[in-house]
Amino acid sequence: VNSFIDRPWWTIGSVLLMVAWLAFLVAGTRTKQSYLLEVAPRLPRGGFADWQNKDGKLILSGWSLPEANFRWSDDSSPSICLKPEESLPMAPGGFKYSIGLELAAIDALKGKDVGLMVDGAKALQMIRMQPDWSWYWVDAEYPMSPEAICVVLNLPFTSAPSQNDSRHLGVRMRVVELR
Amino acid sequence: LNDPAAGWLALTRGDNASWFFMMLAVTTAPILFMTTWTLAGQPGYPWDAAWYRAIAQSGYEFNGDIRIQHNVAFLPGYPLLIRLVSRALSLSVAQSQRLVSIALCMVGALFYTLVFARRLGIRRAAISVLIWTLSPFSIYFLNGYAEAMLFAVSALVFDAIDRGRFAMAGLLISFIMISRPHGIALVPAVAVALLVLHATRPGGAREGIQRAAAAAMRAITLMPLMMLLPIVLTIYWYTRFGDALVYKNAIYAWQVPPIGSGFGMLARDVMRSIGDIFRSQATTQQDLFGLKMIMLKPQVMASIWLLASVFATFVLLWRKEFVFGVFCGSLIAFDLSQSDILNIGRHMVCCFAVPYLLAAYLMPARCANESQEVKAIPRRTLFASSAELVALAVTGLFLVMHFLAYTQQFLARGWVS
Numbered sequence: 001v002n003s004f005i006d007r008p009w010w011t012i013g014s015v016l017l018m019v020a021w022l023a024f025l026v027a028g029t030r031t032k033q034s035y036l037l038e039v040a041p042r043l044p045r046g047g048f049a050d051w052q053n054k055d056g057k058l059i060l061s062g063w064s065l066p067e068a069n070f071r072w073s074d075d076s077s078p079s080i081c082l083k084p085e086e087s088l089p090m091a092p093g094g095f096k097y098s099i100g101l102e103l104a105a106i107d108a109l110k111g112k113d114v115g116l117m118v119d120g121a122k123a124l125q126m127i128r129m130q131p132d133w134s135w136y137w138v139d140a141e142y143p144m145s146p147e148a149i150c151v152v153l154n155l156p157f158t159s160a161p162s163q164n165d166s167r168h169l170g171v172r173m174r175v176v177e178l179r
Numbered sequence: 180l181n182d183p184a185a186g187w188l189a190l191t192r193g194d195n196a197s198w199f200f201m202m203l204a205v206t207t208a209p210i211l212f213m214t215t216w217t218l219a220g221q222p223g224y225p226w227d228a229a230w231y232r233a234i235a236q237s238g239y240e241f242n243g244d245i246r247i248q249h250n251v252a253f254l255p256g257y258p259l260l261i262r263l264v265s266r267a268l269s270l271s272v273a274q275s276q277r278l279v280s281i282a283l284c285m286v287g288a289l290f291y292t293l294v295f296a297r298r299l300g301i302r303r304a305a306i307s308v309l310i311w312t313l314s315p316f317s318i319y320f321l322n323g324y325a326e327a328m329l330f331a332v333s334a335l336v337f338d339a340i341d342r343g344r345f346a347m348a349g350l351l352i353s354f355i356m357i358s359r360p361h362g363i364a365l366v367p368a369v370a371v372a373l374l375v376l377h378a379t380r381p382g383g384a385r386e387g388i389q390r391a392a393a394a395a396m397r398a399i400t401l402m403p404l405m406m407l408l409p410i411v412l413t414i415y416w417y418t419r420f421g422d423a424l425v426y427k428n429a430i431y432a433w434q435v436p437p438i439g440s441g442f443g444m445l446a447r448d449v450m451r452s453i454g455d456i457f458r459s460q461a462t463t464q465q466d467l468f469g470l471k472m473i474m475l476k477p478q479v480m481a482s483i484w485l486l487a488s489v490f491a492t493f494v495l496l497w498r499k500e501f502v503f504g505v506f507c508g509s510l511i512a513f514d515l516s517q518s519d520i521l522n523i524g525r526h527m528v529c530c531f532a533v534p535y536l537l538a539a540y541l542m543p544a545r546c547a548n549e550s551q552e553v554k555a556i557p558r559r560t561l562f563a564s565s566a567e568l569v570a571l572a573v574t575g576l577f578l579v580m581h582f583l584a585y586t587q588q589f590l591a592r593g594w595v596s
Contacts, residue, residue: 007400008396010400011396011399011400014399014400014401014402014403014404015399017403018402018403018406021406021410021413023424024414024417024423025413025424028250028413028417029422029424029427030421030422030424030428031425032245032428032431033427035243035244035245035428035431036245036246038243081302081326097504
């Protein structure tokens with residue numbers, strides 16, 4: 001029974017078989033991330049999920065689920081879209097608003113610059129993240145859609161999605177206010 | 180080994196005392212465990228044992244959501260055996276699980292006794308296995324976990340290695356690899372056994388290199404045999420679930436929130452557990468058959484067992500027990516990289532370095548001597564032998580009390596390891 005282990009052709013065949021198996025494992029194995037992205041609910045950009053606060057005063061719809069297992073968007077950047085109860089007026093130049101976000105930096109973002117892009121704003125606004133809860137305001141002229149105002153955060157580490165999934169919000173958000 | 184069959188010969192030609200020792204090694208742990216189980220009201224085996232029953236009962240189930248615990252996170256070899264026995268003997272899955280666990284524990288104890296007997300003599304071997312099977316975390320050889328499979332199959336592998344049956348050893352490793360991932364520690368053990376086999380042949384340095392190369396070639400040739408069933412299993416997983424290592428991904432559900440594993444975390448937790456001994460926080464009071472006993476907490480016991488195993492493994496290598504030393508060393512290395520303080524006791528249970536050396540060094544030569552010849556004993560020898568015997572008995576008692584306490588704790592659905 002043991003004699004085959006002294007035959008060179010068996011050794012060569014063994015090496016080839018093991019290499020083929022390892023190649024199969026590499027090609028046929030899924031990552032944890034791919035499972036999570038598949039099962040985690042995601043919103044298309046501009047989509048909504050119900051977002052209700054405790055006292056019912058919030059006028060917006062949006063997206064709020066624990067980040068460990070859910071994503072803010074299926075786009076390449078974390079985004080949140082807010083839906084006012086009534087449609088916004090769409091006269092160009094005739095409607096101006098400010099959106100305020102109360103944010104706190106996670107450890108990885110303390111002191112880092114984050115791009116805050118709001119629908120209708122003229123340019124990406126860079127904000128320096130503070131460890132404490134702070135308000136960040138962006139002025140815009142009108143939203144892209146009469147029924148939605150979308151906020152996109154450009155995080156400094158989104159170029160390394162394997163380490164920090166770019167679809168995570170990546171910051172702690174407590175309040176969103178529209179004026 | 181000069182005589183690979185020495186274990187069997189020692190058994191077949193052994194005196195009554197040797198038979199008695201061997202019977203003790205094979206039957207004591209199953210009897211104590213089943214007695215405790217009966218006294219506890221014959222509960223169903225909890226924790227992972229329930230997952231194995233589920234696989235044996237209805238096969239793998241997985242809906243693709245790795246945030247939820249699925250039975251695909253468990254390897255199929257052990258539940259497959261439970262299902263086969265259940266069908267062959269018309270038993271329920273729970274009955275079959277109990278039977279398979281006891282049978283595997285007894286097979287492991289028998290074959291380890293024979294394997295150790297070739298090195299230590301039958302009496303020391305039997306005492307070594309007795310200490311091992313009654314050590315605290317050996318409840319996992321009997322409580323419906325796949326550790327029983329690793330225990331039995333690793334014993335058969337070492338027996339096959341001793342007999343030079345490397346193809347058989349390869350096939351057995353293939354089976355354990357689809358039952359318990361820790362079976363991978365047997366792969367370097369077989370490679371070293373091949374190396375030792377070649378190294379014992381006469382020759383100079385150049386021949387030595389050639390022999391090492393020949394041993395390496397043989398080990399490589401054996402690899403597909405050792406990986407035969409894992410290859411089949413990964414193809415099955417890929418065909419059914421679209422993921423060749425779905426098992427590894429499914430474990431994610433048990434890692435949220437992360438406990439923290441790996442060498443750094445484990446080392447910190449082990450040191451903290453050892454520190455608890457000095458802070459008088461290492462013990463807990465437990466009602467053991469109506470007696471109030473002070474027992475070491477499982478994490479503290481696991482930490483002590485881990486450190487003792489590391490030390491004992493170095494001693495094994497120093498004694499030139501290379502195959503055993505490499506197996507135990509590989510098992511420890513695998514655990515240090517993968518395990519955490521909550522599981523390390525169970526993961527280390529097949530590392531036999533401590534019980535092997537306890538019997539080898541503490542069992543007095545006179546007790547281990549299987550010849551019937553009686554000689555006058557010098558007083559100094561008698562004193563030393565008595566001290567050794569007392570140390571062995573105290574160690575054994577300490578371990579068996581924890582074996583019973585942890586069995587009771589496990590059956591009451593407490594977490595042991």
